[in-house]
Amino acid sequence: MPVCSAVLLELTAAERHRLKKMAYGHKTPHQARQRATIVLLAARGRSNARIAAETHLHVDTVRRWRGRFAAGRVPALADRKRSGRPPTFTTLQIAQVKALACQLPTETGVPLSRWSCPELAAELTARGITDSISASTVRRWLAQDALKPWQYRSWIFITDPDFRAKAQRVLDLYARTWQGEPLGTDEYVISADEKTSIQARCRCHPTLPPGRARAMRVNHTYGRGGALAYLAACGVHAAQVSGRCEPTTGIDPFMSLVTQVMSQEPYASAKRVFWVVDNGSSHRGRKAADRLSAAFPNAILVHTPVHASWLNQIEIFFSVVQRKVVSPSDFTDLAQVGDRLRAFEDRYNATAQPFQWRFTTSDLDDLLARLDRHTLADRHQESSAALAA
Template identity: 70%
Template sequence: MPVAAACPLSLTASHRRLLKKLAYGHKTPHQARVRAHVVLHAARGHSNARIARETGLYVDPARTWRGRFAEAGMPGLADRRRPGRPPSFTALQVAQVEALAWQLPAETGTPLSCRSCPELAREAAERGIATFVSASTVRRWPAQDVLKPWQHRSWIFLTDPGFRAKAECVLDLYVRTFDGVALGVDEYVLSADEKTSIQARCRCHPTLPPGRARAIG
C-alpha cells in the first residue's frame, strides 16, 4: 500500500524564531515543546518516520502536527476544543432538585427531620423532575455550588407557584440557550442588578473566619 508523501513546510523568520523559543524554552510545557520540535524537523525536510525517532513520538502524531501546522500555522499546534459529553440534566432540573433539598421535609408532608440523597433522588423522580437521577448525582450538585443557602439562617425559600416558568428562561440563558436554540459566538447575555441595603458600616464584632461547612460569621 503506497504511503502518502510528507507535507513540505517552509518557515518564515518569525515562525522559526517563535518555534525555537518554544522548543528550547525552560518554561515551555512538554506538549508544546514536542510539537515545536516536530515542525522544526519537518521544515528541515525530514520524513515523518525520522521525526518520530528524533522526538520519541509515533509516526501518526508526528504526521498530525506537521499537517496541522501546514494547514493553520501556529494556531494549529494548539489543542482543539473538545465539546465533551452533553449534560444529562438541564439547569432547570438541577435547580428544582436543589430547591427540593433545601425545603424542610415537614413542608411537604414527609415524616423526616431531613432527607438523604437517595430519598431526594426518589422524590425527584416521583415529582417528574427527572426520569431517573442517582443519589451520587444529587449529592454532587449542591457540593459544587459556590453559594450554599443551607448555611445561611436568613435564606428565604421561594414559594411562588410560577417560579418554574420564570426561572426557566433565566437558567437557559446561563447555559447560553434561548427558546431551545444555542446562542451564537457573537451573541451575549448582559445582566444588571442593583445592590440594595449595602452601606459602609463598621461591624460591632470582628468577623469570624470561614471554616469547614461554616460560612463567614
C-alpha cells in the first residue's frame, strides 16, 4: 500500500510568533511545548520520521498533531474536551454552600463569630446537605464568587448631619477652591493632626539585620521607655511637613505647632492659611477656630466631618511614619524617638511630592448615595422583622 505523504504546513507570521512563544516559554506546559515544536519543525519541511527522531516522540504522535494543526490551526493544539468523571456534587449543593457562607453563624444557631472552610464543611455534613466534603472543595467553590467569610471589615455610620457640606469644603480646598472661588497664589492649605502614644520600646536583645533567607529579627521582649506625641502639619500643595514632639497632646501643644508653622514663610505673610483638622479635643469646635484666628488673623480652621479623619491628608503622612520610622519599635529612650522623627522629617521634605488625592465631590455624592441605599435596605429589613414578630 502506498504511504500517505505528510501534510505540508505554511505558517503566518502571527502563528509562527505564537508557536515560538509556546515552544520556548519557561511557563508553557510540557505537552503544549512539544506540540508547538512539532508544528514548527513540520513548517520547515521536515518529515514525520525525522521530527520523531529529533523530538524523541513516536511517529504516530507527530502525525496526529501535524494533522490536527493543518485542520484547525493553533486552537487545535489544545486538548479536546473529555467527558471525565461525573460530578460528585450537584449545582444545588454548591448553591447551598454559598448561601450558608453568606449568613452569619449566629443567625443559624452556630456559636461562631465567623465561618472558616473546615467549619463550613463540618456544618454541611451535620445538616445532611452533603455526605462528606473537604475544606479545600468548599474553598474552591467560594473562590468562584470571591467569597471569604473568614475575613471582615469594620465600618461606621455617618452621624454628622452636616457631613456633605463639611466634606465638600475640605475637598474644595484640596482642589484649591474656597466658597466657589479659586485660591490665590498667596493662599495656602495645611493639613494637621497629632499622632499619639509613640512608644520607646527598648528590646532586651539587639535587633538582627536581614540575612540570606532570613528576615530582620526583632526580639519580642522589651522594656518600656515612655511615650510621646508627634504633632505635624503638612502643606497640601507644597508637600512640606513641619512637626514637633510633645509629652502629650492638648490645646497648648497644638497651638505651639501652629505658632511654629505660622511664624515661617510663606505662611507668615500669606493672605489666608486654611488649617484642615479633625474633631480631636485639641482643636474641636468654634472655640478652637476663634482661638486660632485670634492668635493669627490670616488663619482659618476647617474641620472634617465627625468620624471622617480619612479626609485629612496628614493621616497619609502618619501612615508613612508608622511604616518607615516607628515599626518595629526599637528605641533606647524617648530622645532617640524624637531624633529619628526629626531626621525622617528632613529626609521626607527633601524629595516630597504632593499626595495624588483622587477622591472628589463626585465620588462623595456616589458614596452618600450608596450609603443611603444601604440605610433604606436595613430599615426595610428591620421593619419586616418587626412585623413578622
